[in-house]
Amino acid sequence: MNLDLSVSFAGIKLKNPVLSASGTFGYGYELADLIPLQRLGGIITKTITLEPRAGNPQPRIAEVCGGMLNTIGLQNIGVKTFVEEPLEKLSKIGTPIFVSVAGFCLKDYVETVKILNAQKGIAAIELNLSCPNLKKQIVCADLPLTKAVIKGVKKASKIPIIAKLSPMITDIAELSLIVQNAGADAVTLANTYPAMAIDIKTFKPKLSTVKGGMSGACIKPLTLRCVYDAYKKIRIPILACGGITTGEDAVEFMLAGASAVSVGTASLISPENIIKTIDAIEEILENYKIRKVKDIVGRLCKGKDNDRC
Numbered sequence: 001m002n003l004d005l006s007v008s009f010a011g012i013k014l015k016n017p018v019l020s021a022s023g024t025f026g027y028g029y030e031l032a033d034l035i036p037l038q039r040l041g042g043i044i045t046k047t048i049t050l051e052p053r054a055g056n057p058q059p060r061i062a063e064v065c066g067g068m069l070n071t072i073g074l075q076n077i078g079v080k081t082f083v084e085e086p087l088e089k090l091s092k093i094g095t096p097i098f099v100s101v102a103g104f105c106l107k108d109y110v111e112t113v114k115i116l117n118a119q120k121g122i123a124a125i126e127l128n129l130s131c132p133n134l135k136k137q138i139v140c141a142d143l144p145l146t147k148a149v150i151k152g153v154k155k156a157s158k159i160p161i162i163a164k165l166s167p168m169i170t171d172i173a174e175l176s177l178i179v180q181n182a183g184a185d186a187v188t189l190a191n192t193y194p195a196m197a198i199d200i201k202t203f204k205p206k207l208s209t210v211k212g213g214m215s216g217a218c219i220k221p222l223t224l225r226c227v228y229d230a231y232k233k234i235r236i237p238i239l240a241c242g243g244i245t246t247g248e249d250a251v252e253f254m255l256a257g258a259s260a261v262s263v264g265t266a267s268l269i270s271p272e273n274i275i276k277t278i279d280a281i282e283e284i285l286e287n288y289k290i291r292k293v294k295d296i297v298g299r300l301c302k303g304k305d306n307d308r309c
């Protein structure tokens with residue numbers, strides 16, 4: 001069968017719906033010797049900020065059952081260095097590049113996005129409105145700030161804007177709608193879940209900041225629910241992110257309404273997992289005799305009273 005894995009996401013043509021998730025894949029080019037990066041649907045860079053950041057003190061990661069905790073704290077080289085080196089290497093890969101951006105106020109976001117807009121080779125900007133590892137509260141918990149950031153950034157950007165939200169919100173579907181109405185071109189659902197672990201040999205927390213963000217297979221059902229709820233309420237596309245480790249996981253998220261998916265912690269287990277995910281989606285489509293992957297998006301909801309279920 002002549003399979004078609006391509007999807008159009010916020011106006012960007014992706015050869016398949018599988019991207020690397022921010023922060024779990026370096027700036028995006030470092031794994032070139034290990035896996036064929038041109039096979040990916042897209043690469044989402046580590047989050048960058050206006051100024052470089054050292055991140056949080058060690059220890060910054062801990063394993064938990066079915067996943068991990070991290071408190072990296074947005075360590076990065078800053079946007080000016082990013083556009084000098086990593087971006088140049090990334091743009092040579094031939095895979096759409098999504099640059100993840102965070103800030104501490106409206107001005108940070110807008111300035112960073114302006115610098116990125118002056119560059120070539122960026123397909124989209126993912127606004128990280130949801131980093132749980134900073135002393136300040138997450139941006140998307142502050143609705144006026146969230147709306148101001150999206151409106152401000154949209155005005156400054158000709159590149160599509162994807163808002164990455166936290167699942168730690170009372171109603172993720174409502175927040176997704178607010179973000180859509182503020183002008184976002186798509187949403188990423190979702191970032192990590194605040195969590196902690198204690199070392200019983202030392203009676204101390206396993207992370208320097210006590211709490212961190214939980215990711216990996218253990219969060220998949222939680223984030224799947226977020227995608228399902230949001231899909232019913234919004235019209236902009238959803239990029240799912242949460243525990244996706246296999247092609248089966250990816251298909252589940254697409255059935256619930258995701259137009260594309262991103263693989264995070266699974267790439268830390270093995271960089272090949274992202275390639276295996278793409279291959280497995282192909283096999284599943286073949287088994288069920290479905291030619292176009294885009295035909296499964298939101299399939300769970302089709303045929304119900306409400307057109308989105």
Ligand SMILES: Cc1cc2nc3c(=O)[nH]c(=O)nc-3n(C[C@H](O)[C@H](O)[C@H](O)COP(=O)(O)O)c2cc1C
Pocket residue numbers: 021022023024046047068070072074100128164190191192214215216217219241242243244262263264265266
């Ligand atoms: C070590 C690590 C670093 C991360 N850094 C970032 C980051 O810089 N920006 C961001 O938006 N998300 C970051 N994340 C969150 C992931 O992009 C993703 O949203 C989350 O891990 C859930 O997906 P997963 O279960 O597939 O890992 C990080 C996650 C991990 C494990």
